[in-house]
Amino acid sequence: MLSTCLRRESTHLRRYSSLAKPITLGFRRTMSSTPVPGEQFRPASRVASQKQDVWSIINEAATNSPTQPIINMGQGFFGYNPPKFITDAAKDALDKVDCNQYSPTKGRPRLKKAIAKSYSPLFGREINPETEVTITTGANEGMLSAFMGFIEPGDEVVIFEPFFDQYISNIEMAGGVIRYVPLQPPKNGGTEVSSAGDWTVDMAAVEKALSSKSKMIVLNTPHNPVGKIFSKAELQAIGDLCVKHNLIILSDEVYDRLPFTPFTRIATLSPAIAARTLTVGSAGKNFYCTGWRVGWLIGPANLIHYVAAAHTRICFSSVSPLQEAAAVGFEKAESLGFWEQSRKEMMGKVERFCAVFDELGLPYSKPEGGYFVLANFARVNLPQDYVFPSQVADRPRDYKLAWFLIMELGLAAIPPTEFYTKENMWMAEDWLRFAVCKEDDVLEGAKERLRGLRKYMS
Template identity: 35%
Template sequence: MHYGLQHNRATRNRGPSMSAPWQRTAQGANLLGADGSLGVTIFEEITNLAQQTGAINLGQGFPDEDGPASIKEAARAAIAAGANQYAPGKGTLELRTAIAAHQERFYGLLPDPETEIIVTTGATEAIAATLLALTGPGDEVLTFEPFYDSYGAVIGLSGAVHSTVPLLAPDFQPDLTALEAAFTERTKVVLINNPHNPTGAVFPREVLSRIVALAEKFDAVIVTDEVYEHLTFGPKHIPIATLPGAAERTLTISSAGKTFSFTGWKIGWLSGPAQLVAAVRTVKQFLSYSSGTPFQNAIAGGLGLGDDFYQGIAADLADKRDVLSNGLQKAGLKVLPSQGTYFVLADTAALGITDATALARRLPALIGVAAIPVPVFCHADGAERTKSLLRFAYCKKIPVLEEAAARLSTLQERL
């Protein structure tokens, strides 16, 4: 029995006709009010509240400590050596070669650094360039819901229709019947995020294989956002491109930010079949062209770090998840399982509170902790299904999480 299940049908967010690209973008990211007024992102709003109140910000998913010193030193050395001008538009050869080696080392994939990999300004640009290159009016882009807000924004900008399949608590795995029903002859791209933000779900082979089969049936491109690929706890991450029939239609996106805790460097990448990569590169070169020259080769070195590093970052993050989850449970919230990423969801309905968005706006002043309401990652139906859920980020130092847990323990009495 799915916890909190209202229904599991796929939805399509057509919404009102918007004439300006910025309006379509804002609508896709849930930034337009019913009267057409423009709001700010919930991340900006909650971060501002955290700053005003001195709250511990567990809203935005960025670490509060840097990654390996060796990578920082490599960036400093690159700057000193003069790597301060434009990198090649598709990225430095050193980084592209390192990405190819990473894909072979961990997954047995063999992308060509010359024609099947491009470096981007974070995964965000890779996603944007891909959707703008491959979709437009009359097309549908299928995602799971909840979805990372930039997906909705760029789908809106492209003019495509955003269709969704719900991920249902407590395990946030899709119903395969609903998944099949969501594909249509107009489905141009299926965009998946695995491991999944904001739910922390990791999709098993059965789900991924069904996506591949449906993409083949409807001749859709699979775009997979795998920025949390090394941050799973228990379930093993399976790149969808490794499954039979997937490689020739799959674009795989990842980045250095989450793996190495350098989110501000904005070094991302995309790999896949040469003809699809060329299409994305055509758009990407007119967005940023290139960026982060000294950081690119520093990350190239980071990708070659030993297994102890990759195993260690997942183990450390799992410990942090457990510290925060225990604090949330002691606060009287129902904690939902997190198998990966930086995030854990908690259900406020356990405290008799059904409006997580209103509570999120109160929490910074109320107990000095900030979180993000899950409904902002959804369209209308999904927002109703998830209206009592909050997302907390645990990519913080253990003492910070322990203090957050202590503050959360006062929640019931302060309410």
């Protein structure tokens, strides 16, 4: 046995001798050696892709850019702390014994009651905190729990393009099959400023995507990355289709406290639509604390029951002290005027930042909610002899634009073709997504760097 191990080790070392430093062969080394990825254990197909994801490409480029410090308007995290009444609540929670132990799997009663009280007026009915609310480890785990709770292998789920990229892996992990329906971009979006509301839904395409295997449809309103708030008419049409075809609606409304235009919740349109709707929320988006990972779902008891059952098997319970702090946030936000202040401040950041696009004559899609802005860079001419690395060279133009901005201007943005299927990437290849949830001085710095584009514009 020992000689067999040594022969295998020797063969392995010869094969990879150019990659390894000389070592002394021996049984102890054989037992502790690290296998080459993929050499010994085959990964599951859901994680086997070798294609580098957008987040690592952008972050690595930002690290290696000659222009430092980078101004990061890529990933959608806040550049400032939650308000003091929230952070004080988190600190206070750490001094409570029960807040440092497991919470009930469906969430801390105080938080569920606070959410039910805050959202009942918005839903136009009394929400039962015990049966119609469940707390999850961030909105993303909440959506995974919804998929795991209802989607079985072969079930079909309809989503809109562009999509939040986590939808894809979450649905596929549950064995679901995705049917895509693209939002139609503004006809003049490449030449003039448009509204995010001009990204439209082709209802005929939605119905065409449905089949006898359809189980669920996923909405995102306010939408990331477009900033669109689905109109009441659009939601009614989608809801009617879901009733007709007996579909569950998973409505991702994590930016619900940041609407700049009238915002309709699909669960409020009719009892029949409400009976099939799960609404997703996020303390991270509501209270400027994306790292807290506190989310929730609101919906009818017969749906919430199975979401909570899946959540129990995924991570059992969520972070106790931060649930307690989020509960305090909901209890105090209304009386302190926090929701309205937050909305006005974000609208101001959008206007402050977009002024540079007006100045440069670059079209953009003015968001109706949330904190993302899509800007169109069709007028920006990338140098023909510019050398892009292999992980960018074979991707759509928006990746090259994003790389160029990082390397030449020191400004990070996200290429939105990452949120499209290959067939529809053409819709977004001239756009970039910017997150404006940053301090005002950061926004001003970003604007100054964008002015460096003038020499590349036609």
